[in-house]
Amino acid sequence: xxxxxxxxxxxxxxxxxxxxxxxxxxxxxxxxxxxxxxxxxxxxxxxxxxxxxxxxxxxxxxxxxxxxxxxxxxxxxxxxxxxxxxxxxxxxxxxxxxxxxxxxxxxxxxxxxxxxxxxxxxxxxxxxxxxxxxxxxxxxxxxxxxxxxxxxxxxxxxxxxxxxxxxxxxxxxxxxxxxxxxxxxxxxxxxxxxxxxxxxxxxxxxxxxxxxxxxxxxxxxxxxxxxxxxxxxxxxxxxxxxxxxxxxxxxxxxxxxxxxxxxxxxxxxxxxxxxx
Amino acid sequence: xxxxxxxxxxxxxxxxxxxxxxxxxxxxxxxxxxxxxxxxxxxxxxxxxxxxxxxxxxxxxxxxxxxxxxxxxxxxxxxxxxxxxxxxxxxxxxxxxxxxxxxxxxxxxxxxxxxxxxxxxxxxxxxxxxxxxxxxxxxxxxxxxxxxxxxxxxxxxxxxxxxxxxxxxxxxxxxxxxxxxxxxxxxxxxxxxxxxxxxxxxxxxxxxxxxxxxxxxxxxxxxxxxxxxxxxxxxxxxxxxxxxxxxxxxxxxxxxxxxxxxxxxxxxxxxxxxxxxxxxxxxxxxxxxxxxxxxxxxxxxxxxxxxxxxxxxxxxxxxxxxxxxxxxxxxxxxxxxxxxxxxxxxxxxxxxxxxxxxxxxxxxxxxxxxxxxxxxxxxxxxxxxxxxxxxxxxxxxxxxxxxxxxxxxxxxxxx
Ligand SMILES: Nc1ncnc2c1ncn2[C@@H]1O[C@H](COP(=O)(O)OP(=O)(O)OP(=O)(O)O)[C@@H](O)[C@H]1O
Ligand SMILES: [Mg+2]
Numbered sequence: 214x215x216x217x218x219x220x221x222x223x224x225x226x227x228x229x230x231x232x233x234x235x236x237x238x239x240x241x242x243x244x245x246x247x248x249x250x251x252x253x254x255x256x257x258x259x260x261x262x263x264x265x266x267x268x269x270x271x272x273x274x275x276x277x278x279x280x281x282x283x284x285x286x287x288x289x290x291x292x293x294x295x296x297x298x299x300x301x302x303x304x305x306x307x308x309x310x311x312x313x314x315x316x317x318x319x320x321x322x323x324x325x326x327x328x329x330x331x332x333x334x335x336x337x338x339x340x341x342x343x344x345x346x347x348x349x350x351x352x353x354x355x356x357x358x359x360x361x362x363x364x365x366x367x368x369x370x371x372x373x374x375x376x377x378x379x380x381x382x383x384x385x386x387x388x389x390x391x392x393x394x395x396x397x398x399x400x401x402x403x404x405x406x407x408x409x410x411x412x413x414x415x416x417x418x419x420x421x422x423x424x425x426x427x428x429x430x431x432x433x434x435x436x437x438x439x440x441x442x443x444x445x446x447x448x449x450x451x452x453x454x455x456x457x458x459x460x461x462x463x464x465x466x467x468x469x470x471x472x473x474x475x476x477x478x479x480x481x482x483x484x485x486x487x488x489x
Numbered sequence: 490x491x492x493x494x495x496x497x498x499x500x501x502x503x504x505x506x507x508x509x510x511x512x513x514x515x516x517x518x519x520x521x522x523x524x525x526x527x528x529x530x531x532x533x534x535x536x537x538x539x540x541x542x543x544x545x546x547x548x549x550x551x552x553x554x555x556x557x558x559x560x561x562x563x564x565x566x567x568x569x570x571x572x573x574x575x576x577x578x579x580x581x582x583x584x585x586x587x588x589x590x591x592x593x594x595x596x597x598x599x600x601x602x603x604x605x606x607x608x609x610x611x612x613x614x615x616x617x618x619x620x621x622x623x624x625x626x627x628x629x630x631x632x633x634x635x636x637x638x639x640x641x642x643x644x645x646x647x648x649x650x651x652x653x654x655x656x657x658x659x660x661x662x663x664x665x666x667x668x669x670x671x672x673x674x675x676x677x678x679x680x681x682x683x684x685x686x687x688x689x690x691x692x693x694x695x696x697x698x699x700x701x702x703x704x705x706x707x708x709x710x711x712x713x714x715x716x717x718x719x720x721x722x723x724x725x726x727x728x729x730x731x732x733x734x735x736x737x738x739x740x741x742x743x744x745x746x747x748x749x750x751x752x753x754x755x756x757x758x759x760x761x762x763x764x765x766x767x768x769x770x771x772x773x774x775x776x777x778x779x780x781x782x783x784x785x786x787x788x789x790x791x792x793x794x795x796x797x798x799x800x801x802x803x804x805x806x807x808x809x810x811x812x813x814x815x816x817x818x819x820x821x822x823x824x825x826x827x828x829x830x831x832x833x834x835x836x837x838x839x840x841x842x843x844x845x846x847x848x849x850x851x852x853x854x855x856x857x858x859x860x861x862x863x864x865x866x867x868x869x870x871x872x873x874x875x876x877x878x879x880x881x882x883x884x885x886x887x888x889x890x891x892x893x894x895x896x897x898x899x900x901x902x903x904x
Contacts, residue, residue, distance in 0.1 A: 393586055394625030398639040398690065399614030408642070412629045 251304040275480030286469035302443030309368035309429045317373045321380025338374040364441025372428035379421030383414025423478040512559035513726040519556040519592035524549030552578040554750040565727040567737040570747030618687035622699040624679045626671040633667035639690035657689035677708035786859030788898040789879045789888035802838035826886040828852040
């Protein structure tokens with residue numbers, strides 16, 4: 214006899230589709246609005262203004278070297294004519310990262326409270342990270358059809374685990390006697406979390422933010438396969454239409470974006486560990 | 490009289506009431522079991538099984554077997570014992586950082602073990618403050634923000650808590666360090682911050698878990714002195730945990746010695762040293778410098794043969810012959826110390842036919858008080874042939890300490 218796990222999965226998806234269609238609709242509309250809004254903001258100023266702003270941010274967070282590197286890289290993207298696509302990708306990545314963090318950080322906090330939750334989450338997170346990313350395209354497409362929204366959804370599934378894991382790790386790393394002291398002086402659980410655990414966990418938590426953003430970026434080509442657009446689409450064009458030059462240029466643009474985002478978010482974590 | 494009169498009954502009731510008030514913290518039948526099946530372990534404990542047997546049968550660790558004691562207002566109550574004997578667990582049951590498995594803890598009449606969440610917060614915020622071995626400071630906050638923490642969670646407004654925190658920093662001598670981060674301070678200074686944080690809340694009880702154990706010996710001694718100095722001004726009730734006997738003896742008003750989760754002896758430092766309850770305690774106190782703990786009062790001998798100034802010299806000579814000594818102590822009628830008479834002086838008086846000792850009483854002899862440690866008496870004893878007279882209030886003659894008793898005291902013999 215043959216086990217039909219695939220069929221069962223299909224049934225499950227169907228049921229979910231029927232039951233929760235309005236829910237997915239609302240969710241889809243919300244995400245669309247967020248992505249469009251972000252794109253609008255990013256594309257509103259001239260590219261030079263945005264490059265300037267990012268360079269200044271880079272300077273303040275990680276010094277002049279990073280600022281120059283970021284500015285030159287972004288200028289190169291602009292000169293290659295990929296600015297529009299890059300900003301679309303950036304909007305997509307930031308939306309996905311935002312959703313990942315909004316879900317992942319609370320989940321990390323929750324699992325620091327309950328061992329039960331932690332035990333439940335661990336295999337799920339392992340699964341999310343080890344499944345080939347293509348697999349996430351399937352439910353994403355089924356629930357949200359084609360376009361940017363399923364792209365964000367698939368990206369979130371792939372990019373969320375480090376946010377959960379590093380939030381949990383950060384909270385667990387808070388020295389035991391510091392937590393004890395806070396409780397002994399009469400902290401409520403909420404005071405303990407916001408006055409002690411989260412601030413001390415912040416550098417680790419921000420390392421999670423960094424990883425989540427970079428993992429989101431690594432999904433751009435895959436999510437372009439279901440119509441998420443942006444640089445991923447350019448790369449795909451390069452492959453399918455054998456336009457090697459375009460593929461190469463788009464690839465470089467992705468790398469530059471990764472470097473810029475990494476420098477910014479990595480430095481964010483570093484600056485928090487220094488005395489203010 | 491067969492019946493109690495009403496005033497007498499009131500008096501005893503008042504006496505009981507003060508006895509209870511005097512106990513700042515009462516711990517009754519406290520037990521703590523770590524593990525999955527504490528109820529099973531508790532039942533076995535009730536049956537009298539040993540800690541090891543219970544661990545083997547249930548997999549549970551008995552951290553506290555049965556602790557009952559009272560801590561008085563204003564004392565430094567030291568809990569001492571080897572690693573793993575359950576000291577920290579007892580301390581953390583007092584403010585329920587650890588949930589006791591059985592028993593009661595009553596602080597200022599509040600049953601902490603039965604307190605609901607709000608009550609427990611109240612107790613932690615206003616009644617007890619804690620100082621930790623590894624300081625437990627918030628690494629991301631500067632010193633004054635750390636000291637403010639207790640007041641901050643209480644919701645005290647910013648200006649008031651800042652003022653209070655700076656005042657507490659002043660008490661521990663760290664006024665100038667308010668803006669530093671904990672990691673910029675040395676260990677000793679960090680622990681002062683820990684102490685200041687505890688003082689800032691005005692809690693009457695301080696719980697200190699090996700508070701000085703992480704410090705260098707020199708700094709540690711200095712902190713002990715400072716704690717005693719602060720205590721003499723602030724009169725807190727301090728529960729202090731240590732595994733260092735010298736520290737316990739130096740700080741403790743009373744010392745509880747724990748072994749395997751049970752209190753094996755509870756007493757003043759002197760009682761612990763002079764009357765160890767069992768071999769465990771004896772082994773503990775073996776190497777201690779007794780001369781600084783044992784006092785003249787503990788080793789002095791009563792003197793039965795005492796002369797009065799009006800007594801005749803012939804009587805003195807007779808007494809000396811009977812007791813085979815060459816000096817006698819002289820007090821007045823109300824036992825106030827006057828001095829000594831020596832045999833040769835007494836004999837001279839007899840020869841001269843005098844009728845009172847008055848003229849030959851030697852008042853220039855060494856005296857001491859009952860609470861003087863014998864370390865201070867050793868040099869005195871070396872310079873005199875006469876035993877040292879121990880005097881109480883109003884120079885009342887209590888007894889004498891001879892060289893032999895001092896040596897016996899140092900050697901740890903009891904009489
Ligand atoms: N969370 C825990 N879970 C299980 N067992 C514990 C736990 N905490 C303490 N114990 C055990 O309870 C016993 C008493 O521990 P406790 O920490 O009170 O000892 P202590 O006297 O403070 O020792 P130390 O001097 O090492 O601090 C020990 O046997 C210890 O192993
Ligand atoms: Mg301990």
